[in-house]
Amino acid sequence: MSTTAELDRLLLRELLDRELEAFRESLENEDPGLSGAEIDRYMRAASKFAARLSGDTPRTR
Numbered sequence: 001m002s003t004t005a006e007l008d009r010l011l012l013r014e015l016l017d018r019e020l021e022a023f024r025e026s027l028e029n030e031d032p033g034l035s036g037a038e039i040d041r042y043m044r045a046a047s048k049f050a051a052r053l054s055g056d057t058p059r060t061r
Contacts, residue, residue, distance in 0.1 A: 009055055016050040 023046055027039045034042075051057070 013050075013054045013056070016054055020046055020050055 024039065024043055027034055027042055
């Protein structure tokens with residue numbers, strides 16, 4: 001893999017990680033609130049999606 005492609009992948013992963021954290025915060029601030037299990041389920045799905053976008057192979061549970 002070229003250096004540029006690797007840097008692009010790392011940048012994409014960093015941006016996705018930031019957005020995942022913002023998504024978690026928005027889920028935690030929902031009114032009425034979501035349960036911890038619901039937040040975990042949404043975050044697990046979002047993390048798998050982000051991993052696919054960045055070319056990583058997500059773990060399955």
